[in-house]
Amino acid sequence: MRSFHFPGRSTVHAQNAMVATSHPLAALAAVEVLREGGTAADAAVAGSLLLGVIEPQSTGIGGDCFALIQPRGEGKITAYNGSGRAPKAANVEWYLERKINSVPLTSAHAVSIPGAIDAFATVLRDHGKFGFDRLAQPAIKAAEEGYVVAPRIAFDWKNQFEKLKNGTNTERYLLPHGKPAVAGDVIRQPELGKTLRAIAKDGRDAFYKGPIAEDMVETLRGIGGLHTLDDFADHTTEVTTPIGTTYKGYDVWQCPPNGPGITMLVMLNILSRFDLKKFAPLSVERFHLEAEAARIAYMIREMHVADPAHMKIDVAKILATEFADEYIAKIRMDGLLDLPNVAPPMNPSTIYITVVDKDRNVCSFINSIAHSFGSAIVSNKTGVLLQNRAGGFRIQPDHPNCIAGGKRPLHTIIPALLTKAGRGIMPFGVMGGQYQPVGQTHVLTNILDYGCDVQEAIDMPRGLHYEGVYQLEDSVPAAVVDGLKKLGHKTTSVVGPLGGGQAIWIDWDKGTLTGGSDPRKDGCALGY
Template structure:
């Protein structure tokens, strides 16, 4: 329990249902759906659709979606991969012939087919009671009538001014009065509202075919894209079983590749060989071990993970005990492992939503347009801001994550779910691009090793060892920073805090839910 002498957030407690999001209006929209008899999946989709309007830098219908759903909080978990593919014309030779060796992040080539709308529809067909026609109404009202810009949204909008000023249609749609939207401004997007109405009426076909798809393709081809109407019309969500590992008597679940959740599972496998309870949560040793586990796991990911149809290594072999053991014996508390430098192609944004309903259906749900404001390309007439997820591809023949016709890129967004004895224990996620596997590991170990509640676990200061530099939040004590530097870490402060997160803990004995939401964002947990 937190000390009430100091600023902070209390955990949120409820019996019937709960949602945690990165924006209060989205959390409220989800609660209204739950109280109206909707399921966890219904609430997640309604909240996410609204976030695509009111938190446009992070998510939207022009992006991708992953989810884990466990009906009644026990038994079979289903993983939904709503990530889009590269155009069928996107061959690696096309890029190499033009001496393009990385995907420009604000070009049409960075735009993969948005997968979110089809994923929402599939999840609702499997686990919802309400339909897109009803669940999109809060988003439609916000786009039509206007919404008030929240503090973190305004902060990000201001930081992306140059990007939006130079994008395709972004000055028209996203720079009202020629400047970034500021906190307290009211923003309206009538074109996006009309597009949402089409989807509400026609379902996914209203997005992937017809006038909306034609406008997106025309926009992209007009600036050099290789997209065709067939690329949109042929898109389908992939439904699979999750992958997992065990940590502290809990099973931890992730979506399989091309999702990067395997990175977090490898980190847990490595850290499980150490007794973190013997070292302080804000200590040199804890941050060093977390960084070493991350460096190993990210090295593995960048070498081996991509579209599973093109991977040459089995997921089971990476999650095997022997893979972790190969490196654990080499980790030292007083120096860094000698590992190759890892430079992922992108470090984007996202939103994460967790919902548990009255029947204890659990939905761990994440949606993203990749970098802040995605590709900075807005479709000409529809107001759809398109993701730049294809910027995560490599242009490197024979690499599992090399761009290719109809391939899905290595992703960054990962919804997580922890179970115990088959029952859902915690639905959680941590946003923040490449930080997500580290953030999820940090939050989970804060709870299972250090006894934090979900809010304390989310609040605790963070660090990310990324591209050879340990990026540390201001909350990391100065003596820890100094100690990390003494054992060889190059450190820096981060301008923006690392990610944001949400979590809901289920107490089956008491019949209660406990939620937390990250103060690094605008959101909250709400229950009833």
């Protein structure tokens, strides 16, 4: 329990239903859907559509979506993979012939087919009561009538000014006064509102066929893209079974590859060999072990994980408790493992929503346009800001994540779900690109090893060992930073905080819900 003498957030409590998001307006819109009798899936879609307008640096209908849904908190968990594919013409030889050795992140080649709208439609088909005609209304209103820019969003807008100034149509759509939006500005996007109205009227086909798709393809081909109308029309969402592992008597579930949730599960398998309780939550030892687990897990991911439609991935073998034994046995408390330096090609941004409704339907839902403001390409007439998720591909013929026509890139966004004896306990997620597996592990071990409530677990100072450097938030104590340096870690502070996060804990005995939302973003948990 937090001390009320110090700044902080209380957990949010409710009996009927709850949502936690990265923006209070999205939380409010989702709760209004729940109060009208909508399901957790309905609320998540409404919130995500709205966030695509009011948090444009993180998400939008030009991006991708993953979800885990468990009916009534006790049923079968279903995983939804709404990640887009590369254009069918995007073969590696095309790039190599033109001496393109990595995907430029603000080029048309970084734009994979947006999967979010089809994923939303698929989730609503299976678990919703409402349709786009109701759920898109808050987003339409925000786009057409305007929304007020929140502080964290303004922070990101300022940091991405040069990118937006040099993008395709971004100056017109996202720099309306020639400068970044600041907190308190009112932004209107009537073209995006018109696009959302078409989706509200005609559903997913309005996005993937007809004038909207034609405009996206025309925009992309006009700047060198390989996209076709067939690439959009043929897009589908994969409905599949989650993968999981056990930690401290709980089961932890993730979407399977091409999602990177397997990375978090490998981290948990490694950390399960250590008694973290021996070390303080803000200690050199705890941060060191987390970094070593991450380095091993990310190396394994780079070697073994990509789109399973294009390579064989032995998930069961990777998740076997003995799989990483060779590396675990070499972990030292007085120095670093000698491991190859893993440098993933992208470290993007995202939004995460968690919802539990009055029937205890559980929804863990994530939506992203990859890097902040995606590719910085806005479709000419539609106002759709397109993701740069294909920047996650390699242009290396021998690499499992090499670009290929119709292939999905190794992703970064991961919704998570904690269960016990088959019952949903906590849908949760931590945003922040490559940080997400580490962030989820950090939050979960804060709860299960250190006894934090969901808000304390989210608030705790964070670090990410990435590209050979331990990136640490300013809130990490100086003594911990010094101790990590003595162990051989190269450390640096980060400009922006590491990710964001939301979680809802379900207490089945009391019949209550407890929510937390990250102060690193503008949002909140809200219930009734």
